[in-house]
Amino acid sequence: MTMQLDVERIKKDFPILDVGVRGHRLVYLDSAASSQKPQAVLDAMTRYYETTHANVHRGVYAIAEEATRLFEEARAKVAAFIGAPSPRGVVFTKNVTEGINLVAQSWGRANLRPGDAVLLTEIEHHANLVPWLMLKEWLGIELRYIPLGEEGQLDLSDLDRLVDGVKLVGLTAMSNVLGTLPPVRRIADAAHAAGAVVLVDAAQYVPHLVTDVAELGADFVGLTAHKMLGPTGIGVLWGRESLLDEMPPFLGGGEMIRDVRLDGFTPNELPWKFEAGTPPIAEAVGLGAAVDYLSGLGMESVRAHEIELTAYALRTLTERFGDDIVIHGPAEPGMRGGVVSFSFKDLHPHDVSQVLDEWGVCVRAGHHCAKPLMRRLGVGATARASFYVYNDEADVDALADALDKTSDLFA
């Protein structure tokens, strides 16, 4: 049975939520851009620096061994959290963007030839578009796209033709604009049947749903810590070990080598082969603490809370604003994540978010790093409210009240 989240208690774990803005409480509705951090994460990082810090995989003295142990323990926690068979396939990166670039540069350059096709979708974040557009420029690969169909869902009617002959399929597991949860497994199965490998951008998925890389059917999965209560500066690329083993290194330097001679080098084994230079150690410790925190809440409960809150938000906003608000993406809360992109009257999202800010309500305004999707939706920009474990119905009400004020100002 999934436990209901005790949001009132959870809010107390996030020191920033005590910070007032212009005499209002902080109503943080931008977790899809970056989440806030619980005290447990901040403490773990501070404690690490205060008691343990040394470089990892180098010193033989006690604190260096402890730092290495904590760093590798964090890797094991992430592996367990995403259902990875072993920590060997869990590569620490700077963020999900770097993880995707790793795949494009290392796997892509080793496996793609001019004319080879890569299949993406129209709803991708720039992070899963530009690395492939760069390969298109360098190698002359062909890019195909699964189109956006009705109700914020991908149109899979032409999937068989699109996937035919492609070498890699890359897709988001949750749209950061529409909240869409594409049927990753179904697409992955079609990709595998066509002989392609599957890369999943799980930046928005891992923070909000139970993740199992095997169930997703993915060969590569990227995530980014700062969206899942962890610190900035660290992400993870999980890869099927047989693929990672075959791939050439990405960045070169210390840590990623077994041996270096003046005429060559031998790369290290997994996962360090892909971790050149001193890694983000404190950040890994913080990510481990974030994973512990989320596991403590239970990801089923996190998801159930978000469905409930998203349902409340969709209901509240449509009831209060009717035709004045256009909400993009799937209408059914169970079919989407907790991101609500909207257009309000004919107001520009910049103006909307500026006025909301006056009331302490933080929403994102802009193209959300998904310009092709914006063009497809026929909007220059949207405002976006996104929810996480520390949000509740009062936050949604604060958003709606502030929208009323926005409406008054520009009337």
Next chain:
Amino acid sequence: MPGLEDLYREIILDHYRNPRNRGELPSPPAYRVEGFNPLCGDEIVVYLDVSEDGRVVDLRISGQGCSISQSSASMMSSAVKGKTVDEARSLIRAFKAMMSIHEQRLDADGQPEDAVIEEPGVKLGDLEALQGVVKFPVRIKCATLSWNTLQQGLDEADQAAPSPA
């Protein structure tokens, strides 16, 4: 902390609700210049009719954007219409100075220096209502979008004009 009233002054809202000189001009003969703010997706098109004696005889604005970029464009159009190209240029400099935009120029030793170029003689009038935007740094680009676009249009007009003998 700056408040909303610093940003959304009544005159700004008026220009946003009732934009002046909206529309298009046949181009050519009018110069048509596009401006783009990649941050917020604002797009503006400025149409400029410059007479042979170097006067902006007509000017139209189209495109879409936030209240700040739209009202700034509207006020700009009213301020610039009928002015000579040189007057329009000093207005642009004065407006950018008000927005605290630092222009790079070479100092006496040929070294680049950043400076706000003041235009002491120029009256900004209603445009001064946009001064509050300076307190909201991310919005400065919205306010200056149409001005940069105008500048580009004037440059094109200058290049096309027969150089004075």
